[in-house]
Amino acid sequence: MDETVAEFIKRTILKIPLNELTTILKAWDFLSENQLQTVNFRQRKESVVQHLIHLCEEKRASLNDAALLDIIYTQFHQHQKVWDVFQMSKGPGEDVDLFDMKQFKNSFKKILQRALKNVTVSFRETEENAVWIRIAWGTQYTKPNQYKPTYVVYYSQTPYAFKSSSTLRRNTPLLGQALTVASKHHQIVKMDLRSRYLDSLKAIVFKQYNQTFETHNSATPLQERSLGLDINMDSRIIHENIVEKERVQRITQETFGDYPQPQLEFAQYKLETKFKSDLNGSILAEREEPLRCLIKFSSPHLLEALKSLAPAALFSRIQKLLCYSASHSQGTQDLSSYVPLYTRC
């Protein structure tokens, strides 16, 4: 086994926390059950790693096997990377998409290998019709750098692919071209959507965020939600508050639904607007050109935060602001079309 391959496998295994080690090794399916049973996983980590490297050497692990282990590690630790979303499009009147996985893999690899002599491409298919592609980049004269790979998750027979953001930006156009040609599309465009959470990105672009539907079978009665009112207050004031709170809850439920929101960390809007003023001679109102500003909302979980604003009665103000900004915004169109809040105006 090549020294570089051994080093690569060693560094990958060292990254894996001990409690995940057996699961990941089983998913890798390179070392047999018998071999794994000979390892004492309760030792110190260095000893465990040494033993595993020894077993890999016995079985003559190749660079491809090592790359596969790296893919599996990344699949378990998706949140450590930031994912961009790319959308491809076909020309008009194109034939039906007869996607052939073998053909796709061959084509993709060939395009990259023709352009850059030194590149390592590995694939791993998952059950949800997605293929994880790992690319380690080299140049005409240097071997591929296995420690800074790019990952692409492509959902076949859809126009969407997710790419891990990397610092090596100069290879992005080539990657885009390889993906487009191999999947028989014409164009590829980067969407204004970025997140650590692949599942949330999927929910947004595939529009799968709400999977509850009304049927005649699901006649669940409206749940009594405690509105947290002070019982000692005058009952007439409580009544007034209840009406308002119920209205707010109904609007929140219609807008956000009952399902868990996709996890977004920030949303950015470009706003171009003119000011209206009652006072004559206001400088802002007299401007000929519209004002351009950038509004950014950020939070560890943006949509849940917005949803919880409703009971805090800040809802209508935020709604007005966002409706206004959405009707004037340019760019970030995909995000605004997703969040139903913004399409209600």
Add this chain to the structure above:
Amino acid sequence: MEQANPLRPDGESKGGVLAHLERLENQTSRSRKRSEAQAQERVLGTKIQKLRHLRDDPRAALWHRRGSVKACIANVEPNRTVEVNEQEALEEKLENVKAILQAYHFTGLSGKLTSRGVCVCINTAFEGNLLDSYFVDLVIQKPLRIHHHSVPVFIPLEEIAAKYLQTNIQHFLFSLCEYLNAYSGRKYQADRLQSDFAALLTGPLQRNPLCNLLSFTYKLDPGGQSFPFCARLLYKDLTATLPTDVTVTCQGGEALSTSWEEQRASHETLFCTKPLHQVFASFARREKLEMSLVS
């Protein structure tokens, strides 16, 4: 003194007149005030009475109702059996209605009105087997739009909606039903092949999300010496459950004997005309027959 005298009668009369006027003035103002106060008192009095009525009438009504409810409850006890029968009848009706609504699923297309439109449910089936259900939640507004849905990403929902949703909603729903039923049918065939006829396959079944390209290798006699066949099925029509193009080749075939060539050609025709799992079922039956003939 005399000066005062003449003044006095005048003074008295003047004082008298003025004082009298003053007294009269005071009298009128006092009486005016009194009458005002009295009027106000009367107004307030009527207001108080009104408020009292407002407070007392509902109270009275409430008491009255409580009394009547108590009376009702007292009366109801002996009539319980009648009520129970009524309740059972209602429950039966409810069950009937629920069953009818469920039966709509078998028609393939059903729906339920929602607060903003309708939630359409498409139940797919193939060869009498009820398969997956898909939902499309429509908002009835101008323009008509899809709120959310459970249609898989690779079904061209947006294209169908762009063509038909605004102009002819029936056509939209039927077209979508076609695509979904065809997809379910193809998926069913591929799943059955993988699960029921794994013994005849010599390698894994290659498939894609839409199940419109299937590639596999199979042998008619699993333990035997014959060469395996390679089949490649293309379904270019996404509304069909049978392939449009079939290629069957024989692995390791240089010059194939005519019998193999005949078999190969007949397999191609079979795959084009019958569902996949049925073709394999016929292979399995033939194999069993041959085995029983040999032994």
